[in-house]
Amino acid sequence: MRVVVIPLMAISAVFAVVAGFAALQQELSLTATLPLGLPWLPWQIRLDSTSGFFLMLIGLVTLLITFYAPAYVREFESGQDSLPALGGFTGIFLAGMQMVVLADGAFAFMVSWEVMSLSSYFLVTFQHEKPENRRAGFIYLLMAHVGGLSILLGFGVMAAFGHGFAFDAMRAATLPTTWASIAFALALFGFGMKAGLLPIHAWLPEAHPVAPSHISALMSGVMLKVAVYGLLRFTWDLLGNxxxxxxxxxxxxxxxxxxxxxxxxxxxxxxxxxxxxxxxxxxxxxxxxxxxxxxxxxxxxxxxxxxxxxxxxxxxxxxxxxxxxxxxxxxxxxxxxxxxxxxxxxxxxxxxxxxxxxxxxxxxxxxxxxxxxxxxxxxxxxxxxxxxxxxxxxxxxxxxxxxxxxxxxxxxxxxxxxxxxxxxxxxxxxxxxxxxxxxxxxxxxxxxxxxxxxxxxxxxxxxxxxxxxxxxxxxxxxxQRLAQATAHGWLWLTPVSAETASYSAPxxxxxxxxxWWIAQGLLRRGRVRKIRRGDPWDCGFGMPDARMQxxxxxxAQPMRRVFSTLFDVKESIEQDKAEIPRYTLTIHDPLWYRFYLPIGRLVDASARRIVRLQSGNVRIYLGWSLATLVILLWLIS
Amino acid sequence: MADLLNLKEWVAVLGQLLMFALAAPMLVAWVKRVKCVLQNRKGPSLLQPYRDLSKLLKKEVRVAHTASPLFRATPYLVFSAVLVAASTVPLLQVHLPTTALADVIVLVGFLALARFFLALAGMDVGTAFGGMGASREMLISALAEPAMLMAIFTLTMSAHSTNLSSVIQHVLDTGLLLRPSLLFALLALLLVAIAETGRIPVDNPATHLELTMVHEAMILEYSGRHLALMEWAAQIKLLLYGVLISNVFFPWGIAETATAPALAIGALAILAKLVTLGMVLAVSETLVAKMRLFRVPAFLNLAFLLGLLGMLSYVILETSL
Structure with a gap:
């Protein structure tokens, strides 16, 4: 893993940074067709400023992480988890993210998007012997698919008006306001789910923490940005205005x-x-x-x-x-x-x-x-x-x-x-x-x-x-180029105009x-430079120990109390046999009970209804197949 | 845009910084003096804070065994962050080159930076007092900051600028009378200033080793020059809020040109305004008792509502005309 995968990651990251930076600075627009995909659905890629920026972002984070990963994964070497799996899926994950930002058609985009989602599922469940990791992985997989479906439907609306899956066709299409809003809503739901927007964020705090830390960094630092990229590309570029x-x-x-x-x-x-x-x-x-x-x-x-x-x-x-x-x-x-x-x-x-x-x-x-x-x-x-x-x-x-x-x-x-x-x-x-x-x-x-x-x-x-x-x-x-923001030289940031607001960070x-330098210089030069070390103030009761901190x-207690209406907080103090009080505190995401569990129950209940179809009798199944076929034929004709 | 090579303007900035640093202890002494008079006590001399500071500067520094390097760097950092913030508030004259360097949002940011490190230093030694102070300070500031920005947004939206010089110039040009939005913003900012500078009824600067303290709990472990810097920074912060409120809402007398007579009038004007404001603070501290910590959110919610009312009255009454 350390010898093969990480150097490969570094090489890919360097190429991504260089290509992305060049595209961003030169404002290139390069297209190519990959020998993948279907004969009537060529897999087109395009590198323009927008994808260049996100490609650079992916590459930069990946590159810096490659210095971190070798030492960090060393402790997994003696563990029971498979390092080749970690390395392999990390590679696929990175490739998936880079392909998403490069894709120039809905087909390539969706395939790369799913590659990214699936490979990161395996990274989340890397330490699958722990039940909470498997649970987090399941929630992630479920929500990633619901989100993916919604994006697919959004592209479907666009493709219907643009008569094609290529982004160029979609860009040229003009949608009526209602359909444009429907497409936007579908895209916002799908990309928002990946980005972790409220109230469809539930997978994020479950899945990000359980992955190995450098993967958490990639997921939080980079994958969420790929979701932002998706929304930008969909709304500002394809839908426009x-x-x-x-x-x-x-x-x-x-x-x-x-x-x-x-x-x-x-x-x-x-x-x-x-x-x-x-x-x-x-x-x-x-x-x-x-x-x-x-x-x-x-x-x-x-x-x-x-x-x-x-x-x-x-x-x-x-x-x-x-x-x-x-x-x-x-x-x-x-x-x-x-x-x-x-x-x-x-x-x-x-x-x-x-x-x-x-x-x-x-x-x-x-x-x-x-x-x-x-x-x-x-x-x-x-x-x-x-x-x-x-x-x-x-x-x-x-x-x-x-x-x-x-x-x-x-x-x-x-x-x-x-x-x-x-x-x-x-x-x-x-x-x-x-x-x-x-x-x-x-x-x-x-x-x-x-x-x-x-x-x-x-x-x-x-x-x-x-x-x-x-x-x-x-x-x-x-x-628009925002020329006025930098019109007064590199020292001054003036977003609207120099009169409205300016900030000179350097x-x-x-x-x-x-x-700081003057204060320190003046005070440290005085007669009493020496610092004496002593015990902290103990109110006269002897040295406070670490448990008193x-x-x-x-x-968080004052904050918890002030915002108590927003949380499900359960506090209890119990005494065990030795009369030692025990304080327990549980805080739940209220949306989990008010939003997710009702949906879960609804799905369960409808599944129980649908299960009646499954009688175990082959003839009835054949009957259902025939009925479906007839309905489909009727729909097409 | 400030002309960076104009030496005269930078001398003005340096002079203002020195004035802020040197005058700050006096305002604290003045408030204390007025409070003593109101309570029929004989107050300390107006020079007492200077004597305290110079005594502390001469004393040996004692640092706990458990403290990290952050503990020793924080006093310098807090002091310079507060001074950077102070350098962007026009004191004697409206036009100050530093207001272009850092607008009023940056000013709030630097005060937040100082508070961030103050809270961290409180937690550094590992005693219960420090953590208590840090936790409470962060709660108070979390509620005060939106209220403060709401009041500031009202001002900056009506001035169409976040540059403090432009805001003051705008208030000077249009006048304060018949502007309900400014009145609400002023009230909001007064409440926020009380909370942010740790005055009664939110925090009591005169208390030591009580379970109600906030600011004092965080700096409990400091001694010698470190303590002097922390105290001094707190005094400068009080002066900063005083100057901000007086010059933004009552800009009369402030120098519009950098001539000697105008500056002298400006100095007299700000002196008079601060003397009045100090008396108002002393009277309110005498009349009002310190609140329980969990009543502070209601106090700051009031500040936020006042700020919101200011914004509403600006939008409804002043832009539709």
């Missing part, structure tokens, strides 16, 4: 996903589950920006629509970077301490200083704090929403700032969530023997984490370069560093 009503739908669904995702992330104690819920939040933010873009383009503000679109693409890129970093960091913690429960960690920063530093940078980025990358894309989203005054409708003028306030709430709770994650896992004192014995991870893993955090910093400090690069995509899809970063459950 999104209606403002679609924008409202995207905005509301995105806001609900962002808020619910981050609130559930706050409640988790499993580090990887927390990160998976945070992916729901970030996908919500991307969809909010897309919704703003659709709203503005539907009401005749192409420039503002472009800013929203760029914000969405920028956040997709950022999320790929910091979520991969965080999942790999969680993997490093898992590697070092074999713990996924936050309440068994603590004090890891002093035992794993490099991992600790890189994960800290990831936490700052993901909490949308300046000067890191998460802030830039949220800033752009805010700037788009604040142009609401250009709207004619009063309701929209109110709706936009309110969703912006939801975004602010999401960002603030995200900061609380990652203070919790970092403070409980990396700071304080070790809460278990495993955490006490944790050691720094090998160089390859640290190198990968370090490169991801460097990317987060660079994407935060040099936004103008990124945005001028994204101009190719917006030019292709919306005919100068602000330099200023902050300068003030706040736990992840305790940290």
């Amino acid at each position: 999104p209606l403002w009503q679609w924008g409202v739908v995207l905005l509301l669904v995105g806001a609900a996903s962002a808020l619910a995702g981050v609130l559930f992330a706050m409640m988790q104690q499993d580090i990887k589950r927390l990160l998976a819920y945070s992916s729901v939040e970030n996908i919500g933010i991307i969809f909010m920006a897309l919704g703003l873009s659709a709203l503005f383009s539907g009401t005749g503000h192409p420039v503002l629509a472009t800013i929203g679109f760029v914000a969405a693409l920028y956040h997709a890129l950022n999320h790929a970077m910091f979520k991969s970093l965080m999942f790999l960091g969680a993997g490093a913690v898992l590697h070092a301490s074999h713990e996924r429960n936050l309440d068994q960690m603590g004090g890891l920063l002093r035992r794993m200083p490099w991992t600790g530093l890189f994960v800290l940078l990831g936490c700052i980025s993901i909490s949308a704090l300046p000067p890191f990358n998460g802030f830039v894309s949220e800033w752009l989203t805010f700037q788009t929403a604040l142009q609401a005054w250009t709207m004619d409708s009063g309701i929209l003028r109110i709706l936009l700032p309110v969703t912006a306030a939801v975004l602010a709430l999401t960002g603030a709770i995200a900061a609380a969530t990652f203070v919790k994650l970092y403070g409980i896992a990396f700071l304080g004192r070790a809460r278990s023997r495993h955490a006490r014995r944790a050691r720094e991870v090998p160089f390859g893993m640290r190198f990968s984490l370090g490169s991801f955090s460097l990317m987060c910093l660079l994407l935060g400090i040099f936004p103008t370069q990124v945005i001028s690069l994204l101009g190719g995509i917006t030019n292709q899809l919306m005919g 100068l602000v970063f330099a200023g902050a560093l300068g003030i 706040y736990t992840a459950v305790a940290f």
Whole structure:
């Protein structure tokens, strides 16, 4: 595995990055026909700016992960799980994702899409001896198929009007508004299911955490972006000219996903589950920006629509970077301490200083704090929403700032969530023997984490370069280049105009560093430079021990109480025979009971009705076949 | 767009930064002084916070065995983040080159960055107090931030700009009278400022070692120059909110040109505004008792509703004209 698969992955990733970057920068449009597919359905591929961007994103994350994977999979070598399966399905998974973004026809797209879904199912169930992994895999497989079906139907609507499965034919077709909206709804359901939008997110927090960590990084960091790509390609490229009503739908669904995702992330104690819920939040933010873009383009503000679109693409890129970093960091913690429960960690920063530093940078980025990358894309989203005054409708003028306030709430709770994650896992004192014995991870893993955090910093400090690069995509899809955003040189980011808003990330970063340097220089030079080490304050009762620290459950308690109406929270305190009280807390996703289980029961009940057909008598079966045949013949003729 | 090579403007920025840093302890002392007078006590001198800071700067630093390097870096980081935020709030004159570098959303972002590290440092030593403070601070800020941005959105939507200089210029040009949206935004921002700077009724800066403390719980383990920086940063933050509220909502007197007489009037004006605002704060702290933690969400929801009302009245009353 380490000798063959990982170098191959690296080579493919380098080609993807180079090809994607070239396509994005030169705004190429290359087409080719692969010798696959059926004689009347050739398998066409095309590399343009949009697919180039996503190809580059896939390649970049894959490339950095190849430094991480060799050391990480080493511990599976002595285990009972099959490494060739892991390597093989990872390869197929990557190939599937690259083919999805390159496909230039519904046929190639759907086949690649299913290859991606199926291969990732096998990666989720890699450690299949655990029942929860099999359950997660089953939910994932089920929902992936429902979603795939919906996308297929969406393409079906398009193909009916375009008279062909090639994307060119679909692009040329003009759909009546009703049918266009139906196609959009089907696509939103299908791609939204893969992206993890509320309320069709249930598979995501189950499936992402149980895969090996570098696969979780690929699934959360990259596969969700492929779903975003699917929606972009379908709505902005094939359907074209999104209606403002679609924008409202995207905005509301995105806001609900962002808020619910981050609130559930706050409640988790499993580090990887927390990160998976945070992916729901970030996908919500991307969809909010897309919704703003659709709203503005539907009401005749192409420039503002472009800013929203760029914000969405920028956040997709950022999320790929910091979520991969965080999942790999969680993997490093898992590697070092074999713990996924936050309440068994603590004090890891002093035992794993490099991992600790890189994960800290990831936490700052993901909490949308300046000067890191998460802030830039949220800033752009805010700037788009604040142009609401250009709207004619009063309701929209109110709706936009309110969703912006939801975004602010999401960002603030995200900061609380990652203070919790970092403070409980990396700071304080070790809460278990495993955490006490944790050691720094090998160089390859640290190198990968370090490169991801460097990317987060660079994407935060040099936004103008990124945005001028994204101009190719917006030019292709919306005919706008967003020239004014970078018109004042590389130092200044001015999305609407210099008078409306400007942000100079390099100068602000330099200023902050300068003030830090001066403060440190002035104070460290004084007479008393020495620092004395002592015990922490103990209120006069003797040294507090590690069990007296706040736990992840305790940290989230105020938040749990304030937002208690949104969760199914069950708390109980029981005393066992030795009179030791035991506190148990269970939090459920309320949608699971109110949405999924009723659907499940409905399917069960209808299955019980249909089972009556299965009498075991061959003659009756033949009768059914004949009836079906007759009906089909009647339909065709 | 700011002219980066104009040395005079950068001198103004540096001067403003120094003024923020040097005047901040005075505002805290003034509020304390007025409170003492209202409570029939003899208050400390207005110079007392300076004496405290210089004493702390001279003292030896004591750090817990269990602390990580993050604990020692945080005071510097918090201090510089708050100062970066302060450098973007016009103090004496409307036009400041740094407002183009970082708009009001970046300002909120830098305050959030400072808070993020403050909370992490609280959890670093591994005592129950630190975790308690961090958990509560993050709850309060999570509810305060949307309210603050709602108030700011009202302002920035009516000014069509998130640049603070442009916002102040817009308020100066149009006037405050008969603008219900600004009034609601002002009330919302006042409530948020109380929560964010840890004043009564949300947090009590005078309490030590009580189970109600929030900010003090997080910095409990700090000593010496580290503590001095943390306290100083908190004082600058209070001044920042004071200047933000006075100059955005009551911009009268602020210098529109960088001439000596205009700047002198600007200095007198901001001084008068801060003295008044400090008195308002002292009176409200004397009249209102500290709240239980779980009543703070209602307080901040009120702030958010006021911000929303401001936005509604802007959209309904002021744009349809």
